[in-house]
Amino acid sequence: MRHVFNTARALLAAEGLDLGHTEWLTIDQQRIDLFADATGDHQWIHVDPQRAATGPFGVCIAHGYLTQSLANLFMPQLLTLENMAMGVNYGSDRVRFPAPVKVDSRVRGHGQIIRADLLGDAVQLVVRITVEVEGQARPGCVIDTISRYTFNPPYE
Incomplete structure (x- = not known):
């Protein structure tokens, strides 16, 4: 279920809100290879199925x-x-990789609004995204994203 916010006041009031889960996504070898090509990281544990076996x-x-x-x-x-x-990605805090995401695993995101602060006319929002791996107790990634959003009209 997607949560909709249309004012700064509503977003500020959502601090602590559990945003629920996304749909499942399969992480196939093609996605891994495309990421390797985009970043130049062709380490064998990512792109060489025979050696990785x-x-x-x-x-x-x-x-x-x-x-x-x-x-x-x-x-x-x-x-x-x-x-x-306007909305901008301001950065992230506390990125962790508790467990590997194996090829052909299914993952989904779980979100929670950790903090919402008014900074001038903008709301700075910290959302924790947990990348859950189907069938695994530990997630593949936990990241606290930081974004800044300004609404029309600005906070009044």
Whole structure:
């Protein structure tokens, strides 16, 4: 279920809100290879299935940064901002990779609004995205994303 916010006041009031889960997404070898090409990270544990079969995970695994980047895919599935003048990615805090994401695993995002602060006319929002891996107790990534949003009209 996507949560919709159309004012700064509504977003500020959402601090602590559990945003729920996204749909499942399969992390296939093609996605891993495309990420390797985009970043230049062609380490064998990601892109060489034959060698990875004899490695510590038994198969190729997704790059940690690939798993982290899924936060950008999952955020709009969890919340929608209407009447927004501008939104910017301000950064992130506390990025962790508790468990590997093996090739052909299914992952989904779980979101929670950790903090919402008014900074001038903007709302600074910290959303924790947990990348859950189907069938695994530990997530593939936990990241506290930081974004700043300004609404039309600004906070009154």
